Amino acid sequence: MGTQRSNEGKSGTGRRALLGAAVLGAGGAVLGVTGTARAESARHGGGQGGLKSLPKPTIVGHRGASGYRPEHTMGAYQLALDMGADIVEAGDLVPTKDGHLVCRHEPEIGGTTDVADHPEFADRKKTKLLDGVSTTGWFTEDFTLAELKTLRAIERIPANRPHNTLYDGRWEIPTFEEVLQWQDEQSRERGKQVWVYPELKHPTYFRKQGLPLEERIAKLLRKYRRDRRTSPVVIQSFEPTSIERLNKLVDNPLVVLLSSANTRPWDFVESGDPRTVADLVKPAGLREIASYAQGIGPTLDLVIPRDAKGNLTEPTTLVSDAHKVGLILHPWTMRNENPFLPANFRKGTDADAYGDVFGAYQAYFATGIDGVFTDQPDTGVLAREGFVNN
Ligand code: G3P
Numbered sequence: 582m583g584t585q586r587s588n589e590g591k592s593g594t595g596r597r598a599l600l601g602a603a604v605l606g607a608g609g610a611v612l613g614v615t616g617t618a619r620a621e622s623a624r625h626g627g628g629q630g631g632l633k634s635l636p637k638p639t640i641v642g643h644r645g646a647s648g649y650r651p652e653h654t655m656g657a658y659q660l661a662l663d664m665g666a667d668i669v670e671a672g673d674l675v676p677t678k679d680g681h682l683v684c685r686h687e688p689e690i691g692g693t694t695d696v697a698d699h700p701e702f703a704d705r706k707k708t709k710l711l712d713g714v715s716t717t718g719w720f721t722e723d724f725t726l727a728e729l730k731t732l733r734a735i736e737r738i739p740a741n742r743p744h745n746t747l748y749d750g751r752w753e754i755p756t757f758e759e760v761l762q763w764q765d766e767q768s769r770e771r772g773k774q775v776w777v778y779p780e781l782k783h784p785t786y787f788r789k790q791g792l793p794l795e796e797r798i799a800k801l802l803r804k805y806r807r808d809r810r811t812s813p814v815v816i817q818s819f820e821p822t823s824i825e826r827l828n829k830l831v832d833n834p835l836v837v838l839l840s841s842a843n844t845r846p847w848d849f850v851e852s853g854d855p856r857t858v859a860d861l862v863k864p865a866g867l868r869e870i871a872s873y874a875q876g877i878g879p880t881l882d883l884v885i886p887r888d889a890k891g892n893l894t895e896p897t898t899l900v901s902d903a904h905k906v907g908l909i910l911h912p913w914t915m916r917n918e919n920p921f922l923p924a925n926f927r928k929g930t931d932a933d934a935y936g937d938v939f940g941a942y943q944a945y946f947a948t949g950i951d952g953v954f955t956d957q958p959d960t961g962v963l964a965r966e967g968f969v970n971n
């Protein structure tokens with residue numbers, strides 16, 4: 582797929598240098614934005630936006646405004662924009678049997694749709710090994726897009742978000758192509774560029790089934806002319822080799838997601854690469870990531886670990902180590918509800934009650950992170966206001 586486009590000028594150095602400017606603003610020159618990089622940027626529409634045009638810390642609407650609406654629905658995406666999110670994670674992408682990319686957090690959709698209430702799909706319920714984990718339910722790769730479109734989204738965590746169940750059944754499963762069209766419409770209506778932040782889910786799992794994700798998203802991005810360095814689409818994945826593959830297909834900003842320190846990306850498991858996330862966050866690991874990506878999306882715990890009681894401890898050196906090699910950091914995920922907050926920021930024990938999330942934001946923003954994923958973008962925007970004005 583990528584061979585249809587020229588790879589001229591796609592050096593990792595140029596990409597890193599450009600994003601280095603985004604990380605440090607005008608001070609980006611100190612990272613060495615070369616004349617070549619500037620010329621390359623100009624050919625791709627650089628200088629007219631790009632990541633550096635976004636506010637810092639950047640507020641990413643995680644699965645939309647999923648704190649208030651069932652996740653990965655057009656209702657959740659729309660509300661995230663209305664609440665002031667700088668980028669909307671629309672969506673986590675998984676494929677259908679007939680090769681369309683749809684927005685679901687996981688291929689298994691028993692917990693986020695009403696599929697269990699559809700007797701015509703009862704025989705599609707299966708148990709599969711998903712990245713080594715036995716998983717039972719209904720999987721998007723066993724449905725055509727037309728079949729998936731007969732389902733409706735429901736709230737995934739009603740115990741934490743009982744009010745969101747009001748919207749169960751209201752929205753269908755969006756496709757990524759619909760997201761790109763919505764992005765156009767919203768940008769026109771708002772008179773400003775709307776950004777999206779799709780994630781490729783389980784790329785190795787799907788490639789082995791003959792449903793590779795990278796080529797599909799690249800084809801759509803080319804169709805909508807959003808495959809450039811300054812295009813308002815940032816792509817993320819937990820599998821570093823998927824991001825490396827994307828780096829050869831498109832010029833978009835790319836982000837490697839990093840789970841807990843003791844985990845191994847699934848592509849590493851499959852290929853026999855022994856490295857864990859703990860290895861990837863060391864300077865050598867970060868340097869390697871910076872050769873094909875512009876950012877990392879670590880867990881918040883990799884930025885500030887918690888102690889045995891769940892309280893925040895001291896920040897690690899991850900922020901400065903990543904910035905040294907020109908990588909931005911967008912950790913995940915800030916949520917207002919008690920169970921998702923560090924113990925020292927909880928208020929009471931109710932699972933659906935809010936804790937001192939502004940206090941937690943202050944601690945994380947103070948580390949120098951470039952942005953954060955949040956289920957409640959309005960809270961994130963207010964927290965940023967408080968942070969930058971104090
Ligand atoms: O993409 C950032 C964050 O969303 C990663 O975790 O599981 O919510 O997709 P997850």
Ligand code: CA
Pocket residue numbers: 670673780
């Ligand atoms: Ca995600």
